Amino acid sequence: MNFKPLTHDEIRSAPKAVLHEHLDGGLRPQTLIELAAEIDHPLPAHDPKALADWFFEAANSGSLERYLTTFDHTVAVLQTPDNCARVAAEAVEDLAADGVVYAELRYAPEQQLQRGMSLGEVVEATVAGLAEGERRAAAAGHPITTGTILCGMRHANRVKEIAELAVAYRDKGVVGFDIAGAEIGHPAEAHLDAFDHLRRECMRFTIHAGESAHLPSISGAVAQCGAERIGHGVRLMEDIDLRGDEPKLGRLASYIRDRRIALEVCPSSNLQTGAAESIETHPVGDLYDLGFRVTVNNDNRLMSRTHTSREFQLLSENFGWSWPELKRCTVNALEAAFLPYPERRRLIDEVVLPAYERLEDRADRAA
Ligand SMILES: [Zn+2]
Numbered sequence: 001m002n003f004k005p006l007t008h009d010e011i012r013s014a015p016k017a018v019l020h021e022h023l024d025g026g027l028r029p030q031t032l033i034e035l036a037a038e039i040d041h042p043l044p045a046h047d048p049k050a051l052a053d054w055f056f057e058a059a060n061s062g063s064l065e066r067y068l069t070t071f072d073h074t075v076a077v078l079q080t081p082d083n084c085a086r087v088a089a090e091a092v093e094d095l096a097a098d099g100v101v102y103a104e105l106r107y108a109p110e111q112q113l114q115r116g117m118s119l120g121e122v123v124e125a126t127v128a129g130l131a132e133g134e135r136r137a138a139a140a141g142h143p144i145t146t147g148t149i150l151c152g153m154r155h156a157n158r159v160k161e162i163a164e165l166a167v168a169y170r171d172k173g174v175v176g177f178d179i180a181g182a183e184i185g186h187p188a189e190a191h192l193d194a195f196d197h198l199r200r201e202c203m204r205f206t207i208h209a210g211e212s213a214h215l216p217s218i219s220g221a222v223a224q225c226g227a228e229r230i231g232h233g234v235r236l237m238e239d240i241d242l243r244g245d246e247p248k249l250g251r252l253a254s255y256i257r258d259r260r261i262a263l264e265v266c267p268s269s270n271l272q273t274g275a276a277e278s279i280e281t282h283p284v285g286d287l288y289d290l291g292f293r294v295t296v297n298n299d300n301r302l303m304s305r306t307h308t309s310r311e312f313q314l315l316s317e318n319f320g321w322s323w324p325e326l327k328r329c330t331v332n333a334l335e336a337a338f339l340p341y342p343e344r345r346r347l348i349d350e351v352v353l354p355a356y357e358r359l360e361d362r363a364d365r366a367a
Pocket of ligand 1: 020231299
């Protein structure tokens with residue numbers, strides 16, 4: 001029987017969970033145009049379609065460092081409480097409309113202080129926006145649960161302070177911590193004091209690693225800093241030898257697989273930053289087949305001109321993924337989510353598994 005890839009509409013109808021979404025990378029183009037006009041911030045295009053194209057093309061440079069420069073435009077409008085709240089609410093609505101039932105959205109508060117907000121005001125406005133987004137999504141018939149992750153910028157010197165901020169807001173909407181920014185030359189272990197603090201406080205965290213830098217970056221994040229998830233991590237393939245009859249995993253790859261450390265894989269984003277050469281050769285297929293705890297994410301919907309259903313559609317078309325793989329990745333994401341265990345179980349047992357059972361039944365009947 002010929003494999004028929006899942007369609008976009010089919011995938012959209014299935015519940016999905018995302019762990020790696022940057023709020024400053026997911027603005028609606030129209031919103032960015034409106035907010036930039038209010039502060040006279042010059043944009044490279046003034047029509048939503050042309051602006052979306054500009055972001056995709058500018059981010060499509062093959063370098064993480066150049067990719068990151070496109071964020072100057074989005075961060076510029078995230079400098080007031082109203083704008084933080086609006087962007088957060090719209091991101092939640094857009095994810096929910098795409099069938100996402102759980103999302104962790106991250107951002108770097110230290111980049112949002114240019115117009116006088118305090119770190120705490122940034123967090124409070126964003127958390128309020130997420131809650132508003134959840135309300136609107138539920139009213140539209142697309143219930144979604146969200147949490148927020150605070151990012152410290154790894155090339156700057158406020159990582160410890162942001163880690164403390166995450167701990168201070170842990171019962172007020174913040175579920176975890178991360179470091180973002182230029183990976184090469186800025187290893188996670190340079191911020192060991194921040195990660196030690198988080199561990200002493202029993203605060204959960206993930207770390208961007210193995211996106212532009214190689215194995216030592218992943219090893220530093222996991223073995224030295226104690227990350228329980230890895231942002232991207234696709235360069236872990238350098239520790240896996242697929243040439244023989246049996247795949248051979250190095251110590252680091254085995255450790256990450258066996259500890260069930262989740263990989264927050266972002267396929268389209270990886271093509272733009274040079275972390276992967278093409279979707280056909282993207283390591284996500286091998287990592288999944290080898291039993292890693294793979295999750296599928298957008299990273300930056302605006303820069304990558306993508307959304308969750310599209311990412312899964314690419315994987316369905318290129319790796320033959322169908323409902324079992326989508327279900328596995330969704331359950332993987334919820335098992336690794338920075339959400340209390342009873343809430344994760346509720347989403348898995350009451351929302352995700354029954355929906356996939358229906359979808360699989362329907363597919364069986366149609367076959
Ligand atoms: Zn990221």
